[in-house]
Amino acid sequence: MKLVTFRVPGGHRAGRLDGDVVTEIDATDVGQLLSREDWQEVAAVASGPQHSLADLDLAPVVPEPSKVICVGLNYRQHILEMGRDLPEHPTLFAKFADSLIGPADTIVLPPEDDAIDWEAELVIVIGTSCRRASAGEAEAAIAGYTVANDVSMRTWQFRTREWLQGKAWEASTPVGPAVVTPDEWSPGPTIRTVLNDETMQEAPTGDLVHGPVDLVRYVSTMTTLRPGDLILTGTPGGVGHARTPSRYLVDGDHLVTAIDGLGELSNPVVAETVD
Known part of the structure; x- marks a missing residue:
C-alpha cells in the first residue's frame, strides 16, 4: 500500500x-x-x-512528525572508500518538522550559506509507538519507507563539531512522495541523486551499516518513537562537498532524488531573496 x-x-x-x-x-x-x-x-x-x-x-508525507532523527555515516562502501572504520554505533542528529517540504516544492537557498549540498536518503516511517524495542517489535513498528534529501548547509554544519545548525534549516528537506508499506518494499533497490540530468549519487539501499530494524531498536532505547516519526538513514557517496573541486547547489538547478520502488522527489532550486 x-x-x-x-x-x-x-x-x-x-x-x-x-x-x-x-x-x-x-x-x-x-x-x-x-x-x-x-x-x-x-x-x-x-x-x-x-x-x-x-x-x-x-x-511532506508526514507534515508534523514529533521527531525527525537522522543518521550519518551509514553506507558501508562509502565509509570504506573514505578509509574509515565502520562505526560501531549510529551517528545521530535531529531535524525539526519546520525543516520539511513536499516532494515537488522549491528548495530555497538561503543567503547565509553558499555551500549547500545534497544528500539522498532512505526514510523509515514509524507506525507504532515503541520504547526499548526488541528486533521483532522494531520490525513491527515500521509503517513503511519513503524518500528524502537531507539538504545541508555545509558552512554552518562545520562551524562546530555538532551538525545540527547545518542540518535543521527551515524548509530545506523534501520528503515523499509516498509511504510504501513493508509488504511492498524492503531495502535493497537503488537510491540516486540526479542534478540537472547528471547522476551524482547512486548506491544500493541494502548497503546500510545499520539497517532499519537496528536503527529503530537503537533510537527507541533513548526515546519513545511515535506514529509518524521519521528516521533518515544516511546518504551514500557522491555528495558535492566531497568532490574535487567541491560542487554545491546554485540558483536554477533542478534536483531529483529517487529510490527505485519508492518514487522520486523533483525539486527546483531557487536563491532566496531577502529584503
Missing part, C-alpha cells in the same frame, strides 16, 4: 495511492492516520473522493 498527504484549502488530507489515482482517506494527513491502531484497515477500505495524482499538490 502507498499513502500520500496532499494539500487542500485550509490544511491537508491523507490518501491511498493506486497507480496514478489517489483515494481520500478520512484523516488529515498520513501522520494522523498512523496514530490510529487500525490505520491499515482504514486506509485499505477507504472509498472517499478520487483524484489524479498529477492534479494534487503533495505535502
Whole structure:
C-alpha cells in the first residue's frame, strides 16, 4: 500500500495511492492516520473522493512528525572508500518538522550559506509507538519507507563539531512522495541523486551499516518513537562537498532524488531573496 498527504484549502488530507489515482482517506494527513491502531484497515477500505495524482499538490508525507532523527555515516562502501572504520554505533542528529517540504516544492537557498549540498536518503516511517524495542517489535513498528534529501548547509554544519545548525534549516528537506508499506518494499533497490540530468549519487539501499530494524531498536532505547516519526538513514557517496573541486547547489538547478520502488522527489532550486 502507498499513502500520500496532499494539500487542500485550509490544511491537508491523507490518501491511498493506486497507480496514478489517489483515494481520500478520512484523516488529515498520513501522520494522523498512523496514530490510529487500525490505520491499515482504514486506509485499505477507504472509498472517499478520487483524484489524479498529477492534479494534487503533495505535502511532506508526514507534515508534523514529533521527531525527525537522522543518521550519518551509514553506507558501508562509502565509509570504506573514505578509509574509515565502520562505526560501531549510529551517528545521530535531529531535524525539526519546520525543516520539511513536499516532494515537488522549491528548495530555497538561503543567503547565509553558499555551500549547500545534497544528500539522498532512505526514510523509515514509524507506525507504532515503541520504547526499548526488541528486533521483532522494531520490525513491527515500521509503517513503511519513503524518500528524502537531507539538504545541508555545509558552512554552518562545520562551524562546530555538532551538525545540527547545518542540518535543521527551515524548509530545506523534501520528503515523499509516498509511504510504501513493508509488504511492498524492503531495502535493497537503488537510491540516486540526479542534478540537472547528471547522476551524482547512486548506491544500493541494502548497503546500510545499520539497517532499519537496528536503527529503530537503537533510537527507541533513548526515546519513545511515535506514529509518524521519521528516521533518515544516511546518504551514500557522491555528495558535492566531497568532490574535487567541491560542487554545491546554485540558483536554477533542478534536483531529483529517487529510490527505485519508492518514487522520486523533483525539486527546483531557487536563491532566496531577502529584503
